[in-house]
Amino acid sequence: MQYIQETFALWSSGIHIFTSFDTHLLIFVGSVIGLLFGTLPGLSSSMALAIFIPFTFGFTPHQGIAFLITIYTTSVFAGALAAILVNIPGTPSSISTGFDGYPMAQRGEAGRAVGIATVASALGGLVGLIFLMVFSPMIVLLARRFGSWEYVLLAVMGVTMISYISKGSIIKGLLGGTLGLFIATIGEDPIISYPRFSFGTYQLLGGIDFVVILIGLFGLAEVFLQLEKHIRAEPVVQTVSGFGRSFRDVLSRPVCLIRSSLIGTVIGAIPAAGPSIASVVSYGVAKRSSRNPEEFGNGSIDGILAAESSNNASVGGALIPMMTLGIPGDPMTAVLIGALLVHGLSPGPRLFTDNPAYVSAVYLSYAIALVWVLINGLLGARWYxxxxxxxxxxxxxxxxxxxxxxxxxxxxxxxxxLIMVIFGVIGYLLQKAAISPAPIILGVVLGPMFETNLRRSMILSRGSFMPFVTRPMSLAILAVIAYIIVSSVRQARRAGKNSSGV
Amino acid sequence: MKMRIVARTALVAVLFLALALPLWASGAAEQTPETYPSGTVTSIIPWPAGGRTDLAARVWASFLEQELGVPVVISNMAGAGGVTGSNTLIRARPDGYTFGVLSISLNLSMWTKTPPFEFERLEPVAMLFSAPMTVSVAADSPWQTLDELIAYGRANPGALRHANSGSGTSQHVISAAFFQTAGVEVTHVPYGGDGPAATALATGEVEVAGAPMIAMQPFLDGGDVRILAITGEQRSPLYPDIPTVRELGYDFALESFDGIYVPENTPRAVIDRLDAAIARMAQRPDFIEAMHRISYEIAYLSTDDFREYLAVVNPQLEQVVNGLGLRLAP
Known part of the structure; x- marks a missing residue:
């Protein structure tokens, strides 16, 4: 009972910050900035945070963090807009949003897709927030059990998702994934820093930034594909849908919403995993447990819902190790920790006892930012x-x-x-061969995670594979992977029997 | 109908201009050494926005602006462990309007990268910060002092697994050189950065970690790690209780440092003016306090002193890189 009282005291200790008009003005400005940086590909959430840190020097630390948290939350949501409208993921975490959002927009339901993404983001974010506020200690215990071995298996689990996120032939999906893995080997190798495929140039020494590949494969390739059509073709007529519809669309699928938000929170809390992996995994899980998996990729509501609720829930997840341990899980939280330090506060266990108002400010501004996401997305859907x-x-x-x-x-x-243009051409040719770009990006993201952690874990265990089965966490993930593979094979067999043929 | 087309074209033109503006604004007008600085100064940070160096730059840029009297803009040019941005600096116009803040890892890139980094094509302006590495162990480990750790390491070659932020990084080179001096064979385990290396120590994946103080701080606060010593020449004013390895009887001192550089052939008058502004900044108490908050230790050296320092430290570093077998560049 006393614990509950103390917890409520902690949550409410920062309310006074939000009674002033200035704070709300800052949060509003923050949401506009987040929207801009999130929508434009190449401008990332972490860049937005870094650029606006000096602006917070003049604010109180509480107002400063409220401002930055708003930018962070809004920019993760805003990536969905570009993905739905023009098929360029504004942020890497919105790749899976485009799978279904873009086809929906192409058949005249852009407003509806934006509405679903908005409500899913806000509710997913809310789940993340609840976990951050209530279950932080448990989630932290889980996240701290993640060592090199567990990351290897997490990457393997991501690879099993390829069959769900590639349209059409699985073989072509795997081909794309392999291409992505190859691209990821360009540059210095992660363990002994030996140059690979850099051809003696320093430009390739650091490898190819995967956002550059993302913009080329999705954005430019899409422009090329569109150019094939008659240039004067009439644009698709867009139907307008009301606010109520967006809520109905999302709330009528509570299982998918809650499952995706949980996946997002947990993966977000694991350092270095982050929103992109969270959204791909929950998209794959949503597809495999759906009764109509054939809808996915052709404008499925569940698809958008799964992707958007999980990537926003992962924001709450990522804040868990940052607030409680002072560990940055991704570039965004690393910048936020920097911002805290600049204001003379160090995140970690001491923050909760020394500066509870500050912790409360983080929670409350996260909640208010989610309200702005709702207002923005629902009122704006028509205009977008x-x-x-x-x-x-x-x-x-x-x-x-x-x-x-x-x-x-x-x-x-x-x-x-230049690299972006090259990948634009490659992406166009691959689409002509019916190889979709998503597995390639997945390969690029998971490749380094797999290689680095596998080689590192081999150094740590002096060449023994035993820790994969002797570490409890690692064994648990192994079991999940085995289950995924066995059940997909069964599913495929059953499907094969029913349709007798391919 | 015609009006609509005109209006639409105008709208598109405005949008294009808005998109192109940031690209156009980066070009600078003709300047002379006498009038320096008379326009926006760009500072190249060869690391991505949001990193430790970037954060520090955003803090000190706000102070340097006041000393120079002109805006200081941060330009992040990340890639290839700092080489991409530094090569851009080498090719920048040598007029003082573009300078870079480069860390010790660029000195190391002379030998550890292919193609090698042409460090000699940069002119040093001033040294600004220094950061000693720590020798850290987990709080629940049996080693209370550095001597105990070294004794264990000597008796069990390769048993100590040492987390650092990647082969050839300053964290790796400095720590590896220390253990070599101490006669201990450790197993180096590269992590992608200071944060992951410190986390690996706290979660028990490794026995020792070599990371700068700033990365260890949250774990120190949480009671997860113990810092046995630092590798600097002197104790850090930020953590006066932690002894140096030299005090503990090991003939070793090497720490990471950040310097400000301009492209070769920059007029000496311009370098002097820039250095004078940095010197004034380095003495301001509010600047020192702001940097201490983010665990940055100020170690100002003037242009001439910094040159002398580099003349001593570069051959030392080359020796260390050769001794560790890290040399890649011809």
């Missing part, structure tokens, strides 16, 4: 959908410029733009 009624000969060059600026602004490097 309007973007698609811009004539093709105006829209396509704009997207092309966006791809160029996005890939340049990442590292202020023209070489990246």
């Amino acid at each position: 959908a309007k973007l698609l009624s811009i004539p093709r000969h105006v829209l396509l060059p704009m997207i092309m410029v966006l791809c160029m600026v996005g890939s340049y602004s990442l590292n202020s490097n023209l070489f990246d733009v």
